Amino acid sequence: MQPYANPYLNTEDAAAYLGIRERKLYELVANGAVPCSKVTGKWLFPRAALDRWIEAGMAKPHGFVAQDAPPIVGGSHDPLLEWALRRAGSGLALLSIGSEAGLAKLAANEVAIAAIHMHAIDEGDANLTAVAAAQHLHDAVVIAFARREEGLLVAPGNPLALSSLADAERLKARFAARQAGAGAQLLLVKLMAAAHSSTERLNLLPSTFTTGDDLAFAIRAGDADCGVATRAAANAHGLGFVPLAWEHFDLAMRRRTYFEPGVQALLSLMRAPELHRHAELLSGYDTSVAGSVRLTR
Secondary structure, three states: OOOOOOOEEOHHHHHHHHOOOHHHHHHHHHOOOOOOEEEOOEEEEEHHHHHHHHHHOOOOOOOOOOOOOOOEEEEOOOHHHHHHHHHOOOOOEEEEOOHHHHHHHHHOOOOOEEEEOOOOOOOOOHHHHHHHHOOOOOOEEEEEEEEEEEEEEEOOOOOOOOOOHHHHHHOOOEEEOEOOOOHHHHHHHHHHHHOOOOHHHOEEOOOOEOOHHHHHHHHHOOOOOEEEEEHHHHHHOOOEEEEEEEEEEEEEEEHHHHOOHHHHHHHHHHOOHHHHHHHHHHOOEEOOOOOOEEEEO
16 A cells, blocks of 8 residues: 555644654644644645645745646546536536547646546556556546446447447448547457457548547448447437446546636536436446545655
């Protein structure tokens, strides 16, 4: 277990984390100089708030100004997240560019949040591994938004009777692929490798599709036979769906971003019954994890 894995530290751990004696910490608490909260008679210290408190007093070179990231959620497109951003009045825009690109923009401070659903051929939690490995993200937090069901989108009635990726490969179904680095494309690569095959053996269309909606439109128009996206996308467009996997869909951000008013508004909605009800209407979501902290660095 990593030290200080709990985002809320007790007095002993907080003093050790700050490198001071507990007596000094109590003095800071008494003077209202350190971020903390009293719960059932005990002081708790949010580790992220302690980090911000330390950074606020950090000596900076003359002329140095910390650049705030633009209020954008970059990464994977998701209809439930899109609705939640509007419903919460978060003021955050959604930039659908794929999981890997979203994480790269977060590391470059070009977006405030990265919406990600990573997949890797090896075992492990790919979202957390990718964030932990990202350069310039030493202060990252990963918040669970939902678990989502991914699968093959097919035409209404599933005219090719597809039941697996192997069927799509065998029947040379016209396969609509996502762009490199998109979570759905990473999942496709992983599943094909697990079946001892590869995407090169699929009958891929020459162009790629940026979002699940774009892919769904191609199938509805008769330009493609199938492609990987969420159950929610299939239902929204009246398409058939062949389940393939459940995945983590997470929001990665810097610790300072977590406390911004727009993000807090979104997090508040994520814990509300309204989000769970809307997820049920869209289908293909497990929102029991919404708002939980999956990683802090």
